[in-house]
Amino acid sequence: MHDIHDPGDTDGTDARPVRGTLQRFDSFSDMKADEYRYWHSRPVCERLAAVSELSIEGYRMKGMLPRDSGLRGPPEAS
Numbered sequence: 670m671h672d673i674h675d676p677g678d679t680d681g682t683d684a685r686p687v688r689g690t691l692q693r694f695d696s697f698s699d700m701k702a703d704e705y706r707y708w709h710s711r712p713v714c715e716r717l718a719a720v721s722e723l724s725i726e727g728y729r730m731k732g733m734l735p736r737d738s739g740l741r742g743p744p745e746a747s
Contacts, residue, residue: 694700
């Protein structure tokens with residue numbers, strides 16, 4: 670893994686602010702291991718919020734909106 674930063678000018682007077690850190694991995698398994706470590710370092714509530722957000726965005730991409738409540742009631746009798 671290699672960190673990539675934006676050094677700006679070589680004399681350091683006009684260095685642009687870096688919005689994030691890019692990482693280059695030597696293999697896919699190294700990348701997945703880093704991703705796994707990151708998500709396990711986050712609190713459970715943050716991980717659940719991310720899963721919920723991805724689920725909602727997935728429905729939106731399909732042109733469907735999920736129900737307001739994520740809770741499913743008993744099946745309705747016909």
